[in-house]
Amino acid sequence: MPSAAASFVTEMAMAHVPVLTKELVELLDVQPDSRVVDCTFGAGGHAAAVAAKLSPSGVLVACDQDPVAEDYYMDLRPSLRCRSRFYLGNFADSLSELLEKGFRATHVYMDLGLSSMQIDTPDRGFSYSYDAPLDMRMDPxxxxxxxxxxxxxxxxxxxxxxxxxxxxxxxxxxxxxxxxxxxxxxxxxxxxxxxxxxxxxxxxxxxxxxxxxxxxxxxxxxxxNDELNSLQRALPAAFDLLDPGGILLVIGFHSLEDRIVKHFFVSKVRPCTCPPRFPICVCGKKPTGELVTSKAVTPSPAELTSNPRSSSAKLRALRRL
Ligand SMILES: C[S@@+](CC[C@H](N)C(=O)[O-])C[C@H]1O[C@@H](n2cnc3c(N)ncnc32)[C@H](O)[C@@H]1O
The missing domain is CATH 1.10.150.170 (Putative methyltransferase TM0872, insert domain)
Known part of the structure; x- marks a missing residue:
């Protein structure tokens, strides 16, 4: 008989097919006692796959600004073995709140953009394929x-x-x-x-x-949805939340997001601000991060065939030193 978590994954697959899940799980390499923050819970597909690795001493913090995601979290919660909590609101604010509370994470990840439930619910007004109120707010x-x-x-x-x-x-x-x-x-x-x-x-x-x-x-x-500002505000908070050795992972869907992520990662890996003409570094800024993915990870041909919505996904990950 399938476990409750496995049934949840099957049920959620009808709601939103999470992208690059295998790659995300492998790169995060979550341990039983990890403390993980999923900034974009959505239908909880990624969260269910990650939480399956957590023991009762592990922690899952789930965030989303859409109250529908909280309903999905409430559905998943009974099947979780780890401790967990949901934060409703913009992830930039939730991450800052977690920082202020002194919470520290081993892993923080974001799967940006819209969920299929948002796109495919006509009333939300995200889709040009349905006639609906012209709304488009993730946070109603x-x-x-x-x-x-x-x-x-x-x-x-x-x-x-x-x-x-x-x-x-x-x-x-x-x-x-x-x-x-x-x-x-x-x-x-x-x-x-x-x-x-x-x-x-x-x-x-x-x-x-x-x-x-x-x-x-x-x-x-x-x-x-002020998406780019939110991402720009969230990345430093996400990085500060990490323990040394912790991983920040972001899946983006368009070049504007990807540029912000790349720029932020480079600022941690190569922080030196000396003019290029200087023969040696005099600013003294040392790297605080190292790339886990040297270039963006993209969906496999099989995933592209089974889930065309994954076509523009790019995954990047950074380890805090
Ligand atoms: C692509 S979906 C995530 C799907 C999820 N990984 C899964 O497996 O079901 C993106 C989710 O992020 C949420 N989101 C996007 N930007 C956000 C922000 N700034 N703050 C909080 N949630 C955000 C959206 O409401 C949406 O539910």
Missing amino acids: EGPVTAADMVNTWSEAALADLFGRYGEERYARRIARAIVAQRSSRPYERTAELVDTVKRAIPTPARFGAGNPAKRVFQALRIEV
Whole structure:
């Protein structure tokens, strides 16, 4: 008979298929008494795989800003042998709170972006494939929705956002079309925005790869959830939380996230701030981390076939010295 934890993993697989799980478990090499922080619990797929290695003297701290994730945690909890606790809120704040409380971890990991439950729940407004309220908040109490942004931001600010966070080629045309459209009727639904994007871009671009609104939706989602700032705030707190020898692991899904992670890791591995022309280091800054992954780990061909949503995943890990 399968264990309760195994049944949980099977059940959750229908909700969200965690990416790079085998690689994450191998690289973390969690021990029975490890103290592990999962910053992005989601449906708990990674957490269940990691917690299976923990004994009653181990600890799992689970964080997520989406209350739906807390429901998943409550489902998993009875099957856990280790001690555990859930923090609802932005992981940057939860990590700072843990630090202040004096908690120290052997492992901290983040699996960034959205869960399948968020994308596939039409009412959340994350998907351009369903007509729904234009919301996109991971934290349903968050201060700003995507509708607020498209209805109030200036044309220049929207164009800049779509260009920077969506790498959208037609950012300016789309921003102009949004501003023209909203003067007669404010945006309320995802389908209205998809329609504007389709009408704003040149006809051939409407029939390219994927939905033409994909990049605009990505840009809005990143901004609505303040994703890049949260990551930037969270990484130092996550690193400070680690015991010497502890591991920080991050799975990201787009180049903006990956750049922040790489930059942070390099700042720990090569902290020297001396000008390149100096023959020797005089700043005296010593490395405080070493790379566990010399380059990003990406999904295997088998995983790409079984879970196409994993296609852009990149995993990087750093050990604290
Ligand atoms: C890709 S899913 C994680 C899936 C999870 N690893 C699993 O195995 O089911 C990302 C999760 O991180 C959460 N999240 C993203 N950014 C967050 C942040 N700044 N603070 C807290 N949770 C965040 C989302 O709400 C979502 O549930």
